[in-house]
Amino acid sequence: MNIIACVKQVPDTETLIKVKTDGSGIEEGGIKWVMNPYDEFGVEEALRLKEKNGGEVTIVTLGPARAMESIRTALAMGADKGIHIDDASLNNGDAYTTAAALAAAIKTVPYDLIFCGQRAIDDDSGQVGSILAELLDLPQVTLVTKVEVAGSSVKAMRAIEGAQLVIESPLPCVLTAQKGLNEPRYASLPGIMKAKKKPVDIKDAAALGVTASDKAKVVKFVPPPARPPGKIIAGDDPTAKAAQLAKLLREEAKVL
Amino acid sequence: MAKGVWIVAEQREGAFRKISFELASTARKLADELGDEVCAVLVGSGVEGIAGELGKYGVDKVYVADDAIFEPYTTDAHAAAVAKIVKEKDPAILLLGASAQGKDLSSRLVGKLATGMATDCTDLRLDGGKLVAFRPMYAGKCFGEIMISSFPQMASLRPNVFSAVENAKAGAVEKFDAGIDAGQLKTKVLEVQKETSGKVDLTEANLIVSGGRGMQGPDGYSVLEELAGVLGATVGASRAAVDAGWRPQTDQVGQTGKVVSPNLYVACGISGAIQHLAGMSSSKVIVAINKDSEAPIFSKADYGIVDDLFKVVPELAKECKKLLG
Structure with missing residues (x-):
């Protein structure tokens, strides 16, 4: 069973995001870059399926030179090879551009199943997996928390508001990973050593025959709206403080 | 020329989700500024009867695809139905909810319609007749203003942020044939396990x-x-x-x-x-x-x-x- 896992390199969740003064982007200095946590669930699931069913796991990423670190991390976890789409013209493209580039790269390798994270925690767009599925004419199941492959189909658990759905799809298909799918492994030291020798194919836009589009463009980045300073309810008696809070919530904030 | 502000209404088991009314009210505001109509697409099984309710929140016209194959929701069936009517009528703006279902459907539609979308928006405005979407990025550590250069200009709206305001319009119902052959649908919902606690998500x-x-x-x-x-x-x-x-x-x-x-x-x-x-x-x-x-x-x-x-x-x-x- 050949599996693709798409990954993106993003700032770690503890990163403080600073907007550039001209609003053209965020300050990238000092950021600790990691593999998008949702993509990591996809990589882990791909590895578990490979361990059970055999085959190869291919990691596909789009990003600048530093994004290679995320490919090496996935290879160290146990993936077999990588494709790094590295082209400055595609780096700040919209979701459609990213999906088109990933689709073009994926078409060059055999696959039975594709994993994406349900969203990247940087732009929070959550579109790439579905657009990719559309461009490859594949079915999709998004927000997946459990995967069972049986023969030529997959059963996936999908979490929606107030319910869990069990959805069956024929293979190949695109699954987008949600938290709860698994607990990703850490790369072992021998894994890290082996990863250095695993093949990674570097491709640019011309090689893939794709061009960037800016159907959706971030025209301006802005810091979050500031919140006015709050009130600390003083005193030593928890009961009195609780009573005052309840009163404020009802009479001043009017939320009760 | 693309024209009109459209929404995709979300319902579960024949009842509208609150986000549908938030979408309708938001679309109404934009349409009034543009001097355009608000149209809704409603896809489901046995839903024709509730379609008119959208009129209460400012929808002029509701296009309804009512067929057993639309229940329960699957991406394949719903995306195909919405894409068909949207391609035919060519709206300028298309809004969906950023709920689990709305995110799944809207992202697939971005692919089908080859357009752009701003996800999980917390504010929308118009600038020279074009949509400007305001949305959190990095989980709200910063915000982005998004403009979309292709049609329809798509945005998904974060639930619970936009208000639903009653503003009665015709809510005329028109059925359309989505032309879907059950044989082309690939995914199947085998089971729905409802949370029994009954708590609000x-x-x-x-x-x-x-x-x-x-x-x-x-x-x-x-x-x-x-x-x-x-x-x-x-x-x-x-x-x-x-x-x-x-x-x-x-x-x-x-x-x-x-x-x-x-x-x-x-x-x-x-x-x-x-x-x-x-x-x-x-x-x-x-x-x-x-x-x-x-x-x-x-x-x-x-x-x-x-x-x-x-x-x-x-x-x-x-x-x-x-x-x-």
Whole structure:
């Protein structure tokens, strides 16, 4: 069973995001870059399926030179090879551009199943997996928390508001990973050593025959709206403080 | 020339989700400014009868695809139906909800319609007749203004942020044939396991009472459950509490959990790690109850109590019961 896992390199969740003064982007200095946590669930699931069913796991990423670190991390976890789409013209493209580039790269390798994270925690767009599925004419199941492959189909658990759905799809298909799918492994030291020798194919836009589009463009980045300073309810008696809070919530904030 | 402001209404089991009315009202505002019509697409089984309700919130016309193959929701069937009518009528703007279903459907439509979309928007405006969408990025650590250069200009709206305002319009119902052959549908819903607790999902809740490491264990949550019961609130949790196994994954608020925007968010024993703050800072009113006066959560709070939550929360529940009783 050949599996693709798409990954993106993003700032770690503890990163403080600073907007550039001209609003053209965020300050990238000092950021600790990691593999998008949702993509990591996809990589882990791909590895578990490979361990059970055999085959190869291919990691596909789009990003600048530093994004290679995320490919090496996935290879160290146990993936077999990588494709790094590295082209400055595609780096700040919209979701459609990213999906088109990933689709073009994926078409060059055999696959039975594709994993994406349900969203990247940087732009929070959550579109790439579905657009990719559309461009490859594949079915999709998004927000997946459990995967069972049986023969030529997959059963996936999908979490929606107030319910869990069990959805069956024929293979190949695109699954987008949600938290709860698994607990990703850490790369072992021998894994890290082996990863250095695993093949990674570097491709640019011309090689893939794709061009960037800016159907959706971030025209301006802005810091979050500031919140006015709050009130600390003083005193030593928890009961009195609780009573005052309840009163404020009802009479001043009017939320009760 | 693309024209009109469209929404895709969301229903479950023949009843509209609240987001549908939020979408309708938002579309009405934009359409009035543009001098255009508001149209809705409604896809489901046995839903023709409820379609007219959208008129109450400003929808001029509802295109309905009513067929057994649309229930329960599958991406293949719903995306094909919406794409068909949208391609035919060519609206300028297309809005969906950023719910689990709306995100799934809207993203697939971006592919089918080869256009652009701003996800999970918290504000929309027009600039020279073009849509400008305002949305959190990095889970709210910064915001982006998005413009879309292709048609339809798509945006998904964060639930619970836009208000639903009654503004009666015709709500004329027109059925359309989505032309879907059941044989072309690839995915199948085998099972629907409903949560029996009947609690409102965090992303749709007006009131949330949330607990973190300070809850000291799964049993600590009983005080939060009690307060939530009094308020009619939903209980949430921080990543620390979920990772410790005290609460289920579905309760997690934060950058790798749910991003919420209730009217009231009560954070109990939550220090306020940046990834948690990112998930709840668009709440309208924030209350922090924590023993540690230095906890970062207080920087986001409108009201704070520095004290032992196990002493404060039960008293707060009693006081609220008195006020609400």
